[in-house]
Amino acid sequence: xxxxxxxxxxxxxxxxxxxxPKVVTLATGGKLIIRQAxxxxxxxxxxxxxxxxxxxxxxxxxxxARVYAELLGWYRHRVRDEFCLMGQIDGLLVGVxxxxxxSRELGISLHTLATxxxxxxxxxxxxxxxxxxxxxIGQEEVLITAESPIGFRRWMIEYExxxxxxxxxxxxxxxxxxxxxxxxxxxxxxxxxxRPVPEELLAVAEKEIIVASEDDILxxxxxxxxxxx
Amino acid sequence: MRPVVVAGVGMIPFERRDEDSLMDMLATAGLNAxxxxxxxxxxxxxxxxxxxxxxxxxxxxxxASALVDRLSxxxxxxxxxxxxxxxxxxxxxxxxxxxxxxxxxxxxxxxxEKMREVIGPKATDIVACMTxxxxxxxxxxxLPAMAGMFARLYMEKYGVTREHLSMVAIKNQTNGLLNPYxxxxxxxxxxxxLSHPQSHINSPVVADPxxxxxxxxxxxxxxxxxxTTEEIAxxxxxxxxxxxxxxxxxxxxxxxxxxxxxxxKAVTLASEQAFKMAGIKxxxxxxxxxHDAFTILEIAESExxxxxxxxxxxxxxxxxxxxxxxxxxxxxSGGLKARGHPxxxxxxxxxxxxxxxxxxxxxxxxxKGAANGFSLNFGGFGNNVLAFVLxxxx
Numbered sequence: 001x002x003x004x005x006x007x008x009x010x011x012x013x014x015x016x017x018x019x020x021p022k023v024v025t026l027a028t029g030g031k032l033i034i035r036q037a038x039x040x041x042x043x044x045x046x047x048x049x050x051x052x053x054x055x056x057x058x059x060x061x062x063x064x065a066r067v068y069a070e071l072l073g074w075y076r077h078r079v080r081d082e083f084c085l086m087g088q089i090d091g092l093l094v095g096v097x098x099x100x101x102x103s104r105e106l107g108i109s110l111h112t113l114a115t116x117x118x119x120x121x122x123x124x125x126x127x128x129x130x131x132x133x134x135x136x137i138g139q140e141e142v143l144i145t146a147e148s149p150i151g152f153r154r155w156m157i158e159y160e161x162x163x164x165x166x167x168x169x170x171x172x173x174x175x176x177x178x179x180x181x182x183x184x185x186x187x188x189x190x191x192x193x194x195r196p197v198p199e200e201l202l203a204v205a206e207k208e209i210i211v212a213s214e215d216d217i218l219x220x221x222x223x224x225x226x227x228x229x
Numbered sequence: 230m231r232p233v234v235v236a237g238v239g240m241i242p243f244e245r246r247d248e249d250s251l252m253d254m255l256a257t258a259g260l261n262a263x264x265x266x267x268x269x270x271x272x273x274x275x276x277x278x279x280x281x282x283x284x285x286x287x288x289x290x291x292x293a294s295a296l297v298d299r300l301s302x303x304x305x306x307x308x309x310x311x312x313x314x315x316x317x318x319x320x321x322x323x324x325x326x327x328x329x330x331x332x333x334x335x336x337x338x339x340x341x342e343k344m345r346e347v348i349g350p351k352a353t354d355i356v357a358c359m360t361x362x363x364x365x366x367x368x369x370x371x372l373p374a375m376a377g378m379f380a381r382l383y384m385e386k387y388g389v390t391r392e393h394l395s396m397v398a399i400k401n402q403t404n405g406l407l408n409p410y411x412x413x414x415x416x417x418x419x420x421x422x423l424s425h426p427q428s429h430i431n432s433p434v435v436a437d438p439x440x441x442x443x444x445x446x447x448x449x450x451x452x453x454x455x456x457t458t459e460e461i462a463x464x465x466x467x468x469x470x471x472x473x474x475x476x477x478x479x480x481x482x483x484x485x486x487x488x489x490x491x492x493x494k495a496v497t498l499a500s501e502q503a504f505k506m507a508g509i510k511x512x513x514x515x516x517x518x519x520h521d522a523f524t525i526l527e528i529a530e531s532e533x534x535x536x537x538x539x540x541x542x543x544x545x546x547x548x549x550x551x552x553x554x555x556x557x558x559x560x561x562s563g564g565l566k567a568r569g570h571p572x573x574x575x576x577x578x579x580x581x582x583x584x585x586x587x588x589x590x591x592x593x594x595x596x597k598g599a600a601n602g603f604s605l606n607f608g609g610f611g612n613n614v615l616a617f618v619l620x621x622x623x
Contacts, residue, residue, distance in 0.1 A: 025428070025431075026431060029420045030421075153349075189433070223245060
């Protein structure tokens with residue numbers, strides 16, 4: 001690699017504070033650990049994202065393809081100021097979320113991808129990335145858009161987001177804004193999690209990011225076990 | 230009246246079925262019931278379809294006429310029966326009367342609804358069309374809102390708690406794990422939906438005190454039964470299960486007009502009629518499928534149907550009497566809470582479950598030795614209710 005040219009292609013990055021891991025108790029009683037992914041985690045995350053690109057249902061294919069590109073771009077230093085959080089249950093990866101910072105004050109929410117459904121995992125992960133933006137990075141607003149009706153309901157409606165002018169980085173529909181005020185208004189209702197994570201739970205999560213088989217991921221995304229793809 | 234046998238039953242898994250049209254679902258469930266009966270080339274005289282709102286959900290009406298053609302059952306008579314969430318029960322009642330009266334010898338009853346074609350709030354709105362247009366609907370009253378008001382009154386009057394409601398949800402979702410046809414295949418815990426300080430985020434308030442996990446899901450699905458005479462059924466291979474009792478009663482359209490809104494009079498009357506017709510008592514029932522569209526309803530219906538005295542349903546639940554293996558297992562299928570509630574299908578699906586139970590074909594959720602079954606299909610908010618008593622004859 002020609003590092004001189006690479007120097008022009010590789011974006012500068014802000015120093016971002018660490019996101020302290022937290023544990024969310026799910027309806028099943030299961031413990032969802034949400035923690036920050038590092039660049040080094042990306043190859044294993046991509047394994048979990050790859051099968052989702054085959055699923056048309058609920059726009060998983062578009063979201064999966066975009067998340068794949070965004071994470072790969074971050075890994076190979078082609079996306080600026082991106083962060084990624086991941087969710088694990090007993091070590092098993094069940095979802096990822098990512099955001100890119102347009103500036104220190106303005107975040108651009110990229111995607112929320114859950115590979116386990118029916119437990120609000122996507123909602124918990126989305127809430128966590130907003131928590132990171134507002135409470136740890138100290139942003140004033142995050143711009144949000146959605147590809148799927150589920151995303152629209154979860155974000156635009158549940159958080160009472162405000163329509164904004166212009167375009168979101170992902171293009172598509174109207175961008176919406178989650179302001180710091182709106183975030184704190186809805187925090188008690190939508191943002192779950194406890195800290196510190198008990199050592200034994202965190203140790204399991206950090207020991208290994210377990211990725212389900214492609215069949216398992218597709219089965220979970222598509223709903224009932226018996227459903228044909 | 231002639232005895233009426235449920236000679237065949239069929240279902241399709243209740244879930245979100247994007248790839249299937251309403252007609253696909255009705256036809257598949259109907260074919261499954263015909264296959265189950267093993268009727269061969271014997272023509273079907275009439276087809277009754279229980280369906281609440283295909284015109285609103287799917288922009289299709291006259292679904293019974295379409296179904297007979299789709300199933301190549303022409304020139305069978307065909308009628309769609311609409312009675313809100315009790316459409317399935319009413320369709321079975323009509324099929325029963327056709328056979329019992331001698332008007333028909335073989336009748337296919339199919340119940341189905343494709344609700345997931347619209348988004349959740351729209352589905353709630355469509356279902357709310359059954360409320361009083363001027364006295365309720367225009368004020369934003371929905372079925373979850375009614376359940377919330379009813380639950381609050383019931384809690385105050387009988388000491389039912391949110392923990393009791395959660396116990397119903399947990400029991401029925403646990404049962405649902407044993408039912409391959411159930412929409413919700415997920416075990417939940419008291420910690421996850423009620424006792425953890427942040428459980429309100431997993432199970433947010435829908436209409437206080439009703440929370441998310443107190444509500445049935447919005448589902449697509451269909452179920453079917455094939456009804457015939459004993460003479461014809463005796464030539465088939467299946468154990469005989471007969472519909473021995475049917476009851477139906479109505480109550481005021483609006484909840485506010487009832488002298489005691491916690492008194493589900495139509496449930497009591499319909500159940501009493503069904504038991505009287507069958508010649509048995511509630512204590513003789515081995516398994517019951519109740520209409521738990523909201524968890525509070527399972528408790529209230531179990532009392533109004535005569536299984537427990539008023540105020541004792543929640544205590545029986547606490548004692549585990551309504552679990553599989555208990556004194557009176559209620560909703561071994563998972564009920565509406567876990568199996569799902571495609572409104573027009575529900576009354577039929579309840580009877581399908583009872584037939585499986587009475588035949589001994591319910592797999593892991595089998596209630597041992599079940600010989601007498603009871604189902605209750607609750608229309609409106611208790612303003613049109615059907616009850617059925619089924620018995621195993623052989």
